[in-house]
Amino acid sequence: MIKDNLNSTLKLSKEEMQQYGYKIIDHIVEHFENQNSKKPVTMASREEMDALLTEQIPDQPTPANEVLDFVMDQIIPHSNIVSHPKSYSFVPGPSNYISAMADTIATGFNIFSGGWAASPAAAELEIITMNWLLDVFGFPTKKGGGIFTSGGSMANLTALATARRIRCGDDFSKAIIYLSDQAHSSNIKAIKVLGFKKEQIRIIPTDMEFKISINKLKNAIARDRLEGLQPFCIIASAGTTNTGTVDPLNDIATICEREHLWLHIDGAYGGAAILANTGKTLLNGIERADSLTVDPHKWFYQPYEIGCLLVKDHNWLSSTFSEKPEYLRDIEGNESEINFYDHGIQLTRRFRALKFYMSLKTFGLNSFRKAIQYNIDLAEQTEDILRRSSHWEITSPATLAIINFRYNPIGQHLSEKELDQINQNISNKIVTSREALLVTTILQGQIVLRMCLINPRTTIEDIKDTLEKCEIHGKEELVIIQQSC
Numbered sequence: 001m002i003k004d005n006l007n008s009t010l011k012l013s014k015e016e017m018q019q020y021g022y023k024i025i026d027h028i029v030e031h032f033e034n035q036n037s038k039k040p041v042t043m044a045s046r047e048e049m050d051a052l053l054t055e056q057i058p059d060q061p062t063p064a065n066e067v068l069d070f071v072m073d074q075i076i077p078h079s080n081i082v083s084h085p086k087s088y089s090f091v092p093g094p095s096n097y098i099s100a101m102a103d104t105i106a107t108g109f110n111i112f113s114g115g116w117a118a119s120p121a122a123a124e125l126e127i128i129t130m131n132w133l134l135d136v137f138g139f140p141t142k143k144g145g146g147i148f149t150s151g152g153s154m155a156n157l158t159a160l161a162t163a164r165r166i167r168c169g170d171d172f173s174k175a176i177i178y179l180s181d182q183a184h185s186s187n188i189k190a191i192k193v194l195g196f197k198k199e200q201i202r203i204i205p206t207d208m209e210f211k212i213s214i215n216k217l218k219n220a221i222a223r224d225r226l227e228g229l230q231p232f233c234i235i236a237s238a239g240t241t242n243t244g245t246v247d248p249l250n251d252i253a254t255i256c257e258r259e260h261l262w263l264h265i266d267g268a269y270g271g272a273a274i275l276a277n278t279g280k281t282l283l284n285g286i287e288r289a290d291s292l293t294v295d296p297h298k299w300f301y302q303p304y305e306i307g308c309l310l311v312k313d314h315n316w317l318s319s320t321f322s323e324k325p326e327y328l329r330d331i332e333g334n335e336s337e338i339n340f341y342d343h344g345i346q347l348t349r350r351f352r353a354l355k356f357y358m359s360l361k362t363f364g365l366n367s368f369r370k371a372i373q374y375n376i377d378l379a380e381q382t383e384d385i386l387r388r389s390s391h392w393e394i395t396s397p398a399t400l401a402i403i404n405f406r407y408n409p410i411g412q413h414l415s416e417k418e419l420d421q422i423n424q425n426i427s428n429k430i431v432t433s434r435e436a437l438l439v440t441t442i443l444q445g446q447i448v449l450r451m452c453l454i455n456p457r458t459t460i461e462d463i464k465d466t467l468e469k470c471e472i473h474g475k476e477e478l479v480i481i482q483q484s485c
């Protein structure tokens with residue numbers, strides 16, 4: 001195997017590269033084949049990880065296979081398996097093999113996806129896939145545009161930087177931005193990164209269904225105008241991370257038109273649902289956004305990292321982000337040949353469009369449609385099961401494949417505090433058992449269990465099995481409470 005020729009040119013022989021690469025593929029394929037029988041949860045303290053991994057920067061070479069074996073044995077197993085069928089929490093990352101291999105190609109050829117001249121086909125593929133997405137979301141394909149980012153957070157940041165540039169120009173001292181108390185934290189982060197003050201953010205309460213209150217939104221805008229401030233942007237959620245709730249997009253779009261506000265829709269979680277019939281109905285109005293975040297590494301089943309920002313007018317991006325430094329003058333090219341470094345924050349960018357392209361071509365959009373509809377239906381089936389049981393209560397019904405519920409057996413008359421404790425402990429026990437990743441969230445002051453069911457390989461049997469285990473833990477907790485009074 002690899003011996004002395006790990007030298008200062010950082011090269012391996014052809015045979016060494018092949019042997020090494022095939023071994024890695026074998027590991028990845030084994031993982032795709034056998035992940036269901038592994039445990040989705042891992043737990044390790046900083047001390048344990050330090051003990052395992054701490055070492056000085058190595059001056060001398062180590063045999064390549066030795067390093068690889070160590071990584072496969074000691075490093076890779078210490079991560080949660082977010083593509084596991086019983087990984088229900090946060091937003092799972094179901095991924096797919098084609099895209100994983102596409103990323104390998106993009107990295108293997110180290111394709112620079114910053115400017116047209118460096119790789120015309122990569123830029124063209126980003127334009128083509130962006131047009132597919134513009135079309136899917138009802139945005140104009142000629143005038144519209146977009147860019148792939150590392151994820152939803154960066155897409156939101158890029159969107160808000162654009163909104164501010166286009167609507168406020170250089171002076172944004174009076175600009176006010178509106179979002180609901182269920183909007184994703186990355187929006188607040190982006191607003192802060194952009195240098196807005198806390199006083200420029202209006203967090204609008206949501207109603208009992210977790211939708212932004214239109215009345216309160218209108219009140220806030222009117223009040224700000226009376227105070228001489230400059231309302232400039234509303235961030236609407238198309239699928240909140242907590243409950244999958246879609247804000248009333250058409251009502252918000254109408255307010256934005258009337259008040260001349262920028263409408264940014266954060267569809268990082270829920271956007272992909274437009275491919276399913278139920279989702280399409282819920283997302284009605286999404287096409288009225290000025291800018292829209294979607295996150296292919298969530299419900300478009302892509303491996304990390306790929307987020308996406310779509311805008312109604314591609315010129316908005318170039319007029320926000322293009323600088324003309326002298327060292328890039330030779331590659332500027334003509335206008336139709338897009339330099340994506342002019343459309344966003346990054347100059348050097350990996351070739352993200354490739355995995356999106358290859359997976360869509362290989363599986364076909366219909367497979368994605370079916371998978372997404374399956375996920376939505378699965379959450380509704382789960383809701384049925386929970387409603388028919390005397391142990392469970394639904395806190396937020398199945399919406400875009402997310403459901404929130406809690407253990408609250410009929411006839412027990414438990415206090416809110418006891419219910420919080422029981423449900424927290426159910427989650428703690430199930431996670432500690434490593435059988436399923438099922439954590440809590442807080443809705444209207446209650447601790448509840450939350451399932452996000454966007455893995456197309458999760459079956460109703462997986463869910464029944466997890467719920468049975470939760471019920472056993474619930475009963476144990478109930479006994480503990482009864483004994484203590």
Ligand SMILES: *Cc1c(COP(=O)(O)O)cnc(C)c1O
Pocket residue numbers: 091150151152153154156184186237239240241266267268269270295307
């Ligand atoms: C996940 C999420 C984000 C952030 O996206 P990342 O890809 O994690 O950066 C933003 N908004 C919503 C609604 C999300 O669910």
